[in-house]
Amino acid sequence: MSRQIRIKDIAAKAGVSTGTVDRVLHERGNVSPKAKVKVLKVMEELGYERNIIASTLAYNRVFRIAALLPGFHTDPYWEQPFSGMERALKTVRHYGISLEPHFFELFDPRSFLQTVGQVLENPPDAILFAPVFLKESRTLLEACRENGIHNVMINTYVDNPDSLCYIGQDSYQSGFLAGRLLHFGLNEGETAMLLNLEVGSHNAQHLIDKERGFRDYFGQFPGQHIEIVKRDFEDFDDRQKLTSLLDDLFARHPRLNGIFFTNSRAYKAVECLPAGIVQKIKIVGFDLIEQNIRHLRKNNIDFLINQNPVHQGYMGIINLVNHLVFKKNVEKLQYLPLDIVVNENVDYYLKRQEEFEIVL
Amino acid sequence: MSRQIRIKDIAAKAGVSTGTVDRVLHERGNVSPKAKVKVLKVMEELGYERNIIASTLAYNRVFRIAALLPGFHTDPYWEQPFSGMERALKTVRHYGISLEPHFFELFDPRSFLQTVGQVLENPPDAILFAPVFLKESRTLLEACRENGIHNVMINTYVDNPDSLCYIGQDSYQSGFLAGRLLHFGLNEGETAMLLNLEVGSHNAQHLIDKERGFRDYFGQFPGQHIEIVKRDFEDFDDRQKLTSLLDDLFARHPRLNGIFFTNSRAYKAVECLPAGIVQKIKIVGFDLIEQNIRHLRKNNIDFLINQNPVHQGYMGIINLVNHLVFKKNVEKLQYLPLDIVVNENVDYYLKRQEEFEIVL
DNA sequence: AACCCTTCTGTGTGCGGGCACGGTAATTGT
DNA sequence: ACAATTACCGTGCCCGCACACAGAAGGGTT
Numbered sequence: 141m142s143r144q145i146r147i148k149d150i151a152a153k154a155g156v157s158t159g160t161v162d163r164v165l166h167e168r169g170n171v172s173p174k175a176k177v178k179v180l181k182v183m184e185e186l187g188y189e190r191n192i193i194a195s196t197l198a199y200n201r202v203f204r205i206a207a208l209l210p211g212f213h214t215d216p217y218w219e220q221p222f223s224g225m226e227r228a229l230k231t232v233r234h235y236g237i238s239l240e241p242h243f244f245e246l247f248d249p250r251s252f253l254q255t256v257g258q259v260l261e262n263p264p265d266a267i268l269f270a271p272v273f274l275k276e277s278r279t280l281l282e283a284c285r286e287n288g289i290h291n292v293m294i295n296t297y298v299d300n301p302d303s304l305c306y307i308g309q310d311s312y313q314s315g316f317l318a319g320r321l322l323h324f325g326l327n328e329g330e331t332a333m334l335l336n337l338e339v340g341s342h343n344a345q346h347l348i349d350k351e352r353g354f355r356d357y358f359g360q361f362p363g364q365h366i367e368i369v370k371r372d373f374e375d376f377d378d379r380q381k382l383t384s385l386l387d388d389l390f391a392r393h394p395r396l397n398g399i400f401f402t403n404s405r406a407y408k409a410v411e412c413l414p415a416g417i418v419q420k421i422k423i424v425g426f427d428l429i430e431q432n433i434r435h436l437r438k439n440n441i442d443f444l445i446n447q448n449p450v451h452q453g454y455m456g457i458i459n460l461v462n463h464l465v466f467k468k469n470v471e472k473l474q475y476l477p478l479d480i481v482v483n484e485n486v487d488y489y490l491k492r493q494e495e496f497e498i499v500l
Numbered sequence: 501m502s503r504q505i506r507i508k509d510i511a512a513k514a515g516v517s518t519g520t521v522d523r524v525l526h527e528r529g530n531v532s533p534k535a536k537v538k539v540l541k542v543m544e545e546l547g548y549e550r551n552i553i554a555s556t557l558a559y560n561r562v563f564r565i566a567a568l569l570p571g572f573h574t575d576p577y578w579e580q581p582f583s584g585m586e587r588a589l590k591t592v593r594h595y596g597i598s599l600e601p602h603f604f605e606l607f608d609p610r611s612f613l614q615t616v617g618q619v620l621e622n623p624p625d626a627i628l629f630a631p632v633f634l635k636e637s638r639t640l641l642e643a644c645r646e647n648g649i650h651n652v653m654i655n656t657y658v659d660n661p662d663s664l665c666y667i668g669q670d671s672y673q674s675g676f677l678a679g680r681l682l683h684f685g686l687n688e689g690e691t692a693m694l695l696n697l698e699v700g701s702h703n704a705q706h707l708i709d710k711e712r713g714f715r716d717y718f719g720q721f722p723g724q725h726i727e728i729v730k731r732d733f734e735d736f737d738d739r740q741k742l743t744s745l746l747d748d749l750f751a752r753h754p755r756l757n758g759i760f761f762t763n764s765r766a767y768k769a770v771e772c773l774p775a776g777i778v779q780k781i782k783i784v785g786f787d788l789i790e791q792n793i794r795h796l797r798k799n800n801i802d803f804l805i806n807q808n809p810v811h812q813g814y815m816g817i818i819n820l821v822n823h824l825v826f827k828k829n830v831e832k833l834q835y836l837p838l839d840i841v842v843n844e845n846v847d848y849y850l851k852r853q854e855e856f857e858i859v860l
Numbered sequence: 861a862a863c864c865c866t867t868c869t870g871t872g873t874g875c876g877g878g879c880a881c882g883g884t885a886a887t888t889g890t
Numbered sequence: 891a892c893a894a895t896t897a898c899c900g901t902g903c904c905c906g907c908a909c910a911c912a913g914a915a916g917g918g919t920t
Contacts, residue, residue, distance in 0.1 A: 146906060157870045162908065170868060194906035195592045200875050234553050303591050317844040322683045324782070324802065355842075422684070442684065477848035484677040484717075486836035487521035506876060517900045522878065530898055554876030560905050 208269035211243035224453030266290035315350035319357025322398040325422040337376040399420040407431040446479035568629035570604035584813030623687035626650040669807040675710035679717025685782040697736040758782040806839035
């Protein structure tokens with residue numbers, strides 16, 4: 141490992157100039173077959189690797205990445221992927237990466253399209269976005285294809301062969317995992333519940349997947365008698381109604397001893413339960429948002445499954461850089477770890493979200 | 501965000517040459533107070549940030565990092581930090597980092613000292629090591645101080661003001677966490693056991709800390725009746741003896757329903773237990789080594805706590821680079837996350853260990 | 861042979877910053 | 891007052907690579 145091989149070295153050894161080496165390296169053409177094979181052979185022999193530092197310096201160009209995701213005001217969740225992007229940006233800024241964030245309304249497809257229009261007025265080199273609206277996202281993907289804009293999707297999976305990659309969670313698996321966690325705390329004959337506190341949960345694909353995973357988990361133990369019940373509830377912001385729902389549930393299912401909340405709203409229900417019950421029953425929810433963490437610390441919530449939203453944004457940027465700058469191959473489908481978070485390790489994860497800047 | 505400020509820009513605005521700016525930037529002296537304040541003011545105004553790409557290119561130097569850790573043949577565990585280092589190296593090689601690994605015998609302090617001698621023959625810029633022998637490590641640390649060699653410690657904590665940082669796990673907290681996990685699966689009146697399968701466990705600080713954490717966890721619930729028992733056992737490689745130990749334990753403690761193994765040897769005991777019992781009782785162990793994972797997949801082990809050894813090596817290198825190259829401040833004490841690993845999320849963590857290369 | 865294309869190749873400049881060298885201005889000593 | 895020293899400053903080259911441009915080599919036409 142004495143020294144890095146330079147373009148100059150292989151030029152000398154191949155008996156050509158650096159210009160020629162450069163041409164074969166970048167496949168610019170205009171090089172005789174004879175010279176080409178010579179250069180390639182020497183490169184192989186010496187094990188040449190491009191010096192990325194010198195390369196980026198000489199390129200002297202900036203890659204513009206546009207981010208397209210829901211604004212924070214409707215749902216604080218989206219702050220997390222965005223903060224991951226910002227953090228990633230910090231670490232790769234020197235490579236000539238710039239990030240232009242655009243926000244749309246979480247529940248308004250028209251606003252999405254409008255924002256897409258804005259972005260396309262001055263087309264970036266790449267787009268990183270959350271395809272929350274299927275149809276409208278296809279429009280965007282089509283536009284990307286036409287204009288040769290690289291793109292990466294996070295959070296919601298949409299099948300698209302041209303995209304560089306998708307980064308997100310595996311909903312089925314997270315439901316399965318939730319099953320395991322509840323099961324660990326339940327005894328024979330008890331009841332486990334799956335509770336969707338969501339509007340229109342019946343056609344939200346990720347909720348369907350979670351339920352399937354959850355049921356499949358318990359399906360592994362046909363000999364055991366743990367009853368699974370499920371309930372959808374839309375009025376989760378009405379405290380009274382939520383309270384009476386819960387009363388009703390416990391009346392109906394006297395041996396109910398575990399609840400799986402399929403989204404980040406576990407805290408809402410917990411706040412409607414009397415302390416005695418909350419401490420006794422097992423509760424599994426999603427996402428390290430502040431309200432959930434508060435209840436995790438009080439042992440009102442037992443487990444939170446962390447889908448690493450910060451990491452999603454971070455890896456979105458990193459993957460683009462790996463492709464654009466480092467010309468590496470990236471995996472098309474990237475599921476992030478499902479971290480199991482309890483009172484005793486939550487601080488590590490919170491800290492990691494804050495710091496994270498691995499390098500550069 | 502139009503453009504990065506260059507040294508040239510601030511030179512122009514301050515009415516001096518780039519050489520002068522360079523001098524104040526590197527505090528080389530030989531610059532008049534007047535010029536200095538002017539330059540500093542302009543730098544402040546324009547928010548200058550060194551272009552690390554151009555800088556490393558111009559520096560054209562290599563930082564030599566020596567790694568010093570136990571060989572793999574006595575304990576495969578040590579392969580993991582090392583592989584993390586190699587991975588980190590890949591991502592920072594372009595910054596002129598070279599890594600020189602040295603291995604010593606896990607149980608032989610003399611071999612440690614001998615290796616230290618080798619390393620010091622041609623002193624590197626920095627040393628990354630696991631201080632498994634306290635006294636001998638102090639010798640090394642002293643040598644580092646004298647020769648101005650930066651150093652980072654991983655895995656075992658040794659207090660030393662001159663070291664750049666320590667990266668490792670928090671043993672107390674991991675015991676505490678194990679308590680929580682077992683508790684979740686235990687019922688009133690049952691027994692939880694802490695089992696040290698180790699030679700000389702009574703004076704291994706990390707085991708003491710783990711026990712303290714474990715007991716402190718259950719100490720939080722004085723009203724509950726969960727009995728905690730502890731046992732040390734050194735003959736863990738003798739299958740017969742281990743089997744009869746376990747028989748004895750279950751005979752003594754008929755309501756024993758959970759075991760916490762304080763190191764990576766949970767699999768050894770699991771293999772001595774009859775299937776009926778193994779599936780019933782709750783088991784928590786440490787480390788994602790192959791044998792443990794096999795039992796995790798068969799549901800013989802319920803939880804493995806991952807202390808992120810790969811990450812330890814990785815972050816060791818990264819922290820050195822952050823200091824040497826990027827001149828960032830690094831935190832002196834870095835505890836890595838304690839990941840809770842179950843059958844349902846183990847693959848994510850295994851995959852992360854393999855890939856990991858966050859960027860570059 | 862003179863000319864023009866086309867294909868190919870070498871040289872030179874610049875990216876931003878580190879650093880050495882030589883030069884100018886200011887200061888000290890005699 | 892003048893030389894000798896010191897304090898300060900600007901210029902230019904280099905790091906390894908990307909890319910433009912000029913020019914050479916070869917082939918074909920008149």
